[in-house]
Amino acid sequence: MIVATIERPQRRWAHSRSGPLFLLPSALIIATFVLYPIAQSLWMSLHDWSMFQVTHPFVGLANYAELIRDRRFWNALLNTIVFTVATVPVQVIVGLLLAIALSRSRWWAVFLRSVYFFPVISSFATMAIVWRFLLSADVGPTASWLRALGITPLDWLHSTVWALPAIIMVGLWKNIGFTMVILLAALQDVPESLTEAAVLDGATRWQRFIHVTIPSIRHALLFTSVIAVIASLQVFDQVYVMTRGGPLFHTETLVTYMYEQGFTEYRSGYAAAIAWVLFVLIMLVSIVQLRLFRYADVD
Amino acid sequence: MKTKTLLAALAASSMLAIGLAGHALAAPVTLTYWSGFTGGDKQAYLDLIKKFNDTHPDIQVDYQLQPWDSIAQKLPTAIISGSGPDLATPDYNVATIQQYVANGLALPLDDLIPQVGQGVLPQAVIDSFSVGGKLYAAPANYATLLLYYNKDMLKTGGIAAPPKTMAELQDYAVKLSSGQGQYGIALADNATIQMWPVLIWSDGGDLIANKCSALADPKTIATVEKWSGLIRDKKISPVGSTGQDADNLFAAGKAAFEINGPWAAGQYKSAGVNFGVAPVPVGDSGKPVTLASTVPTIVSSKTQHPKEAQIFLAWWLSKDTQVQLSTAAAYAPSRNDMGNDPSITSNPTVAAFAAQVPYARLYLPTEKDFAKIDTGIFIPAIQSAEQNGNAAEALKAANDQLNQLLGCP
Numbered sequence: 001m002i003v004a005t006i007e008r009p010q011r012r013w014a015h016s017r018s019g020p021l022f023l024l025p026s027a028l029i030i031a032t033f034v035l036y037p038i039a040q041s042l043w044m045s046l047h048d049w050s051m052f053q054v055t056h057p058f059v060g061l062a063n064y065a066e067l068i069r070d071r072r073f074w075n076a077l078l079n080t081i082v083f084t085v086a087t088v089p090v091q092v093i094v095g096l097l098l099a100i101a102l103s104r105s106r107w108w109a110v111f112l113r114s115v116y117f118f119p120v121i122s123s124f125a126t127m128a129i130v131w132r133f134l135l136s137a138d139v140g141p142t143a144s145w146l147r148a149l150g151i152t153p154l155d156w157l158h159s160t161v162w163a164l165p166a167i168i169m170v171g172l173w174k175n176i177g178f179t180m181v182i183l184l185a186a187l188q189d190v191p192e193s194l195t196e197a198a199v200l201d202g203a204t205r206w207q208r209f210i211h212v213t214i215p216s217i218r219h220a221l222l223f224t225s226v227i228a229v230i231a232s233l234q235v236f237d238q239v240y241v242m243t244r245g246g247p248l249f250h251t252e253t254l255v256t257y258m259y260e261q262g263f264t265e266y267r268s269g270y271a272a273a274i275a276w277v278l279f280v281l282i283m284l285v286s287i288v289q290l291r292l293f294r295y296a297d298v299d
Numbered sequence: 300m301k302t303k304t305l306l307a308a309l310a311a312s313s314m315l316a317i318g319l320a321g322h323a324l325a326a327p328v329t330l331t332y333w334s335g336f337t338g339g340d341k342q343a344y345l346d347l348i349k350k351f352n353d354t355h356p357d358i359q360v361d362y363q364l365q366p367w368d369s370i371a372q373k374l375p376t377a378i379i380s381g382s383g384p385d386l387a388t389p390d391y392n393v394a395t396i397q398q399y400v401a402n403g404l405a406l407p408l409d410d411l412i413p414q415v416g417q418g419v420l421p422q423a424v425i426d427s428f429s430v431g432g433k434l435y436a437a438p439a440n441y442a443t444l445l446l447y448y449n450k451d452m453l454k455t456g457g458i459a460a461p462p463k464t465m466a467e468l469q470d471y472a473v474k475l476s477s478g479q480g481q482y483g484i485a486l487a488d489n490a491t492i493q494m495w496p497v498l499i500w501s502d503g504g505d506l507i508a509n510k511c512s513a514l515a516d517p518k519t520i521a522t523v524e525k526w527s528g529l530i531r532d533k534k535i536s537p538v539g540s541t542g543q544d545a546d547n548l549f550a551a552g553k554a555a556f557e558i559n560g561p562w563a564a565g566q567y568k569s570a571g572v573n574f575g576v577a578p579v580p581v582g583d584s585g586k587p588v589t590l591a592s593t594v595p596t597i598v599s600s601k602t603q604h605p606k607e608a609q610i611f612l613a614w615w616l617s618k619d620t621q622v623q624l625s626t627a628a629a630y631a632p633s634r635n636d637m638g639n640d641p642s643i644t645s646n647p648t649v650a651a652f653a654a655q656v657p658y659a660r661l662y663l664p665t666e667k668d669f670a671k672i673d674t675g676i677f678i679p680a681i682q683s684a685e686q687n688g689n690a691a692e693a694l695k696a697a698n699d700q701l702n703q704l705l706g707c708p
Contacts, residue, residue: 051375052402072675138480138537139547147480158539160686244490247539248682263372264670266398 038279041272049269056269063273073274075249076257079164083253084232086168087175091228092221094172095179102180103187113184117177124174128241131170132157135242157243160250167251170238175231179224186220187213222293226286233282254278327359328607331384333374334439335367335391335594339565343627350623351614358607360386367391378404378599385602386611388439388594393427393661394669396595400430401667405597406605407433414613419634421656423591427664436595437612440624441633442560443655444497444590445576447567452481452555461577465501468556468580469525472535475555483535485554486526488681489674491542493662494558495681497590498522500660501582506677507663511707514680515698518583520691527684538685549574560592561629561652576651591659593633625649631656668704676700 045063047056067073098116102109119127133140137155146153156166190213198208214221236255239245245252245260254274262271336344341364348362363384365373371390375398377383389395399405411434412420421441428436446468448461456475462468472483486494496506504519506512513519529535536554537544546563548554550570557563558579567574579589596615598608614620621632622642629646631653637643644650663669680697684690702708 050398050402052379052398052404054379054402136544136547138482138553139544139551143480152479155537158537244541246489246682248679248686260670260674263368264674265668266375 041275044269045272045276047269049272050266051268052266059269063270064277066270067273067277072249072252072257073254076245076252076254077277079249079251080233080235080253080255082164083168083171083235084229086165087171087232088225088228090172091175091179092225095176095224096183096221098176098180099183099187103184113180116180119174120177120181122174124237125241127174128170128238131166131238132242135166158247160247163243163247163251167235167238167242170242171232171235174238175228179228182220182224183217186217190216218293222289226289229285229289230282233278233285327355327357328604329359329361330386330602330604330608330611331361331363332386332596333363333365333370333384334388335365335370336388336439337364337366339562340440340628340630343624346627347615347620347623350620351611355610355614358610360611371395375399375402375404378601381601383599383601385599385604385608386596387599388596391592391594392669392673393593393595393664394666396428396436396597397430397665397667399597400435404600405435406600406602406608407435408437408598408609408612409433410606410609411437411612411616414609415616419636420616421591421633421635423659423661423664424593424633427593427661428595436597437616438633439594439596439615440628440630441656442562442592442630443652443659444492444494444558444560444579444592445651445655446579447549447557447559447563447574447576449549449552449555450573450575452552456555461575462580465498465580465582469529469535472556473529473533476533476535478534480553482537482548482554483533484556485540485545485548486530486536486558487540487542487545488685489539489541489678491540491545492560492592493590494545495523495526495677496662497558497579497588498526498582500588501579501584501586503582503584506672507666507701507705511705512698512701514677514694514701520694522582523681523684523694524690527681527688527690530685531688539682558590561631561648564629564648576648578651578655587655587658589655589659591656591661593661625653671704672701676704 044056046058046060048059048062049056102113102116134142135156137143137153137158143153154162156162194212194216195208198212203211234255235253236259239251239253239256240259243251245256255278258271258274258278261267261274332348334344345362348360352359367390370387374383374387374389378399389399396405420438424438424441425434428434428438446461452475453459453461453471456471458471458474462471468484474483475481476483488495499505499519499522502518502522504513504516504522506514506519508516530538537548540548545554545557546559546566549557549559549563550567550572552570552572564574564576578587581587596612598605598612602608616633618632618634618637618640621634621637622640624630625632625643626646626649629648629652631649632640632643635656638653638656643653663672666672676697680693683693687693
């Protein structure tokens with residue numbers, strides 16, 4: 001009994017020593033490549049920081065104050081919000097519908113899953129170039145086919161009205177497959193006992209979907225919507241390749257504007273301030289999403 | 300015994316010293332050169348670097364090709380931290396070197412002009428690459444723009460020869476536009492070699508005059524009104540094209556004219572377009588004018604080999620090298636004294652581009668806020684005129700923004 005009381009703290013100590021050691025490699029990588037750049041960018045956002053200069057004068061919150069007066073920043077923020085609001089619900093709902101439709105193990109369902117997932121694994125920069133051709137009103141196959149049918153093609157990417165919807169459409173094409181695959185996996189895990197019980201209780205298909213399926217895949221829905229929101233708020237690739245933010249800034253987003261300030265105008269401090277606004281925005285939206293989905297955890 | 304040992308030691312050390320000195324004499328200096336020429340002209344540059352290395356055993360250039368974006372992101376910090384190259388092309392926009400000079404990252408090339416010769420480099424190059432009377436960069440190339448025209452489309456439209464005046468160009472462009480996917484001209488306004496400034500200059504207008512905005516100058520407004528009106532009403536060109544869009548359109552045989560540089564010829568040839576080149580038509584000013592485009596090469600202020608770097612640049616600007624570059628990539632020579640050189644005049648394409656050198660102007664060559672003026676003020680004004688038909692209003696608003704940026708009333 002006495003021996004046991006002496007040994008137990010020793011084992012605990014050994015455990016507590018080996019735990020951090022196992023964590024150390026990952027912690028070092030995260031500290032170097034994630035935490036340090038985050039802290040550094042906050043520091044930069046408080047300075048008049050240019051890549052060209054050795055000294056970077058401290059300016060306090062001046063970069064943030066300038067953001068408030070910067071109409072291009074507000075325009076980019078609005079475009080980013082429009083993109084996110086238009087993209088996320090469609091991505092989650094259509095992803096869910098596809099997952100339900102393709103959850104059987106027929107050969108065509110398996111084939112179509114691969115088809116819908118293909119855009120996720122393709123290079124977005126390359127695909128954006130392909131889409132530029134497909135959406136062109138002058139060059140490319142779509143324009144020729146439409147003209148052959150006597151239809152005047154729409155000049156999506158050069159139109160102040162249609163450029164942003166085109167960017168949204170391409171974003172959905174790229175990301176719906178990801179949502180579909182996650183939700184497909186979640187659907188496989190819905191307990192059959194619950195579905196059977198609901199059938200026995202006389203629930204209709206719609207009632208089973210709302211009261212059994214949806215609550216069972218709640219965590220997967222939360223995951224896909226949080227990831228979709230974060231990815232949408234950070235939209236860059238397709239905008240940079242397809243429109244460069246044009247025409248007339250109608251597709252300029254926070255990240256493309258940040259890129260331009262940082263690497264075209266070399267205003268790293270100002271770009272860092274934009275990055276921090278985006279960081280806070282993503283954090284707030286994610287907190288709200290987690291809160292909204294948490295209500296049902298009580299059951 | 301002692302003396303013998305001493306003598307042997309002396310002999311050994313003197314041999315070692317001679318050996319080291321010999322080694323130091325023989326070891327070539329290696330210059331690292333970051334360059335962004337990854338396009339169709341890549342091979343011409345690679346061949347020249349090989350030629351230099353083959354003929355200069357004492358100086359070897361380690362030529363490292365990188366995308367322009369990558370150079371823009373890495374070069375300033377690389378030079379500051381001492382890990383940068385000896386030579387670099389910082390950007391294809393010449394104004395960028397102002398930032399490098401202002402922050403002491405580029406070395407003045409005091410040894411270059413004595414090697415190349417006074418008055419040899421084009422004045423536009425000297426003006427834009429000099430700060431405070433000192434030259435800070437050498438031209439890696441020198442290009443002018445010409446009017447490309449699709450011979451087949453002109454023939455079908457009953458047009459015998461390319462236009463000589465802007466009025467003719469406008470007439471022909473209207474005539475050759477179908478409104479159904481065939482355009483008179485491919486006129487790009489963003490992400491492009493600048494085409495609109497050429498139109499403005501040819502009518503006597505400008506972007507900046509006497510260090511203040513000239514965007515609200517009646518001539519500038521008249522030109523933009525005229526062209527944007529034709530684009531909106533007569534559909535002579537698509538709205539809001541990038542340089543790539545315009546090139547694709549001309550390469551697909553769907554645009555009759557395009558203002559472009561020598562680098563475009565290769566892709567049009569391989570696309571099977573039956574094209575010719577002509578000088579940019581003369582506008583209301585009555586004077587020929589076109590755009591000059593040159594890429595600066597700077598020497599890093601942290602280089603250990605400033606002398607060798609300038610020997611390389613002087614070799615680059617020598618007549619032989621310029622002939623080879625011009626022949627391979629159709630660039631105009633970066634020298635004033637080669638207009639009548641037989642190796643230039645015997646090649647009609649090179650000769651046509653070279654003939655424009657006296658009329659060629661650089662776009663915003665010394666504006667340190669180049670990006671802000673170009674993508675933040677000028678391009679949006681042009682796009683607004685094209686999209687909304689409000690040229691005068693858009694240019695006046697842009698004029699106010701530009702004057703505020705330049706510190707003008």
